[in-house]
Amino acid sequence: xxxxxxxxxxxxxxxxxxGDIDELRKVLILNSLMVPGIFFTGILGTVAFIQxxxxxxxxxxxxxxxxxxxxxxxxxxxxxxxPVRFAVFILCLFFLLLTAQGGIQNxxxxxxxxxxxxxxxxxxxxxxxxxxxxxxxGVLGLFALQGHPLVSGAYSLSFQVRIVAVYLxxxxxxxxxxxxxHTIHKRLKESSSEKDLAIEKLNSxxxxxxxxQGILPICLHCKKIRDDEGYWQAVDQYIHNRTDxxxxxxxxxxxxxxxxxxxxxxxx
Numbered sequence: 001x002x003x004x005x006x007x008x009x010x011x012x013x014x015x016x017x018x019g020d021i022d023e024l025r026k027v028l029i030l031n032s033l034m035v036p037g038i039f040f041t042g043i044l045g046t047v048a049f050i051q052x053x054x055x056x057x058x059x060x061x062x063x064x065x066x067x068x069x070x071x072x073x074x075x076x077x078x079x080x081x082x083p084v085r086f087a088v089f090i091l092c093l094f095f096l097l098l099t100a101q102g103g104i105q106n107x108x109x110x111x112x113x114x115x116x117x118x119x120x121x122x123x124x125x126x127x128x129x130x131x132x133x134x135x136x137x138g139v140l141g142l143f144a145l146q147g148h149p150l151v152s153g154a155y156s157l158s159f160q161v162r163i164v165a166v167y168l169x170x171x172x173x174x175x176x177x178x179x180x181x182h183t184i185h186k187r188l189k190e191s192s193s194e195k196d197l198a199i200e201k202l203n204s205x206x207x208x209x210x211x212x213q214g215i216l217p218i219c220l221h222c223k224k225i226r227d228d229e230g231y232w233q234a235v236d237q238y239i240h241n242r243t244d245x246x247x248x249x250x251x252x253x254x255x256x257x258x259x260x261x262x263x264x265x266x267x268x
Contacts, residue, residue: 010035013075022185026080026122030087033118034067034074041067059097066090084122088131091115096138102153109153109163112139116171120178128178132171136164 008017013027045060070090074083095115098108115135120128143160145151155163217226224232236247256263 023080026084027074029118029121030074030080030083031071033087033091034071038064038067038071056101063090063094088119088123088128091118092131092135092138095135096142099139099142100151100153106153106155109139109155112163113167113170116167116174120171120174125175125178125182129171129175132167132174136167136171139167140164 011028011031012019012024013031015024015027017024041060041064045057045064048054048057048060070083070087074080077083092115095109095112098111102108112135116128116132119131119135122128123131142151142153143155146154218224218235219226219232224234225238226232227238233241239245240247251260
């Protein structure tokens with residue numbers, strides 16, 4: 001198999017490039033998190049067990065299993081609503097766990113900074129924004145519980161203020177970018193619809209023009225036209241059947257004199 005096709009198949013969850021662009025966007029974001037996540041959580045879990053950290057190793061392998069199941073489910077799911085919500089929920093719990101546990105030199109909390117972008121781009125502006133605030137609320141709660149036996153992470157007040165400020169800035173940027181993306185996508189769809197309508201009208205006009213092209217057999221005396229089926233029709237009826245033209249009947253001056261000699265003409 002072609003390497004490029006294989007990589008695309010993995011990244012896009014088996015979906016074609018010509019598929020729905022919004023669905024592809026969500027699948028690519030999900031898989032860009034899950035594929036590396038599956039690889040690294042497997043390695044980190046193994047390292048944690050070797051180092052004797054059973055708790056962290058168990059968490060890593062549990063996350064490894066969840067991501068693997070979610071990756072398979074995403075490939076088979078027709079609707080991405082459930083996989084997206086589940087992925088954001090698991091990611092939120094994992095980041096809260098990292099914040100509580102601290103990680104190496106209390107750097108685990110830095111991973112929360114990717115959450116606003118992921119949540120907003122996957123769930124939409126408002127749901128993603130609310131999910132980001134929910135995670136921030138959990139992090140602030142863990143800050144307040146520092147020193148509790150279940151919270152091993154230790155963060156100075158100065159660090160807490162900085163991490164919250166950066167988190168809020170990234171949340172705001174994610175919301176602005178998503179609003180702009182949605183607006184541009186909407187305008188492109190409207191522009192595409194207008195373009196399709198213009199093309200349809202142009203094709204209709206071309207069809208009408210082609211209808212009246214060529215040599216038309218017309219009677220030398222009564223001026224009827226023979227159609228493609230061999231029937232003779234009056235000129236106005238023939239044109240009416242093939243175009244949007246409409247006719248209103250009147251008398252020209254010559255016919256008025258010939259057929260209605262007693263009727264006063266405009267010249268008189």
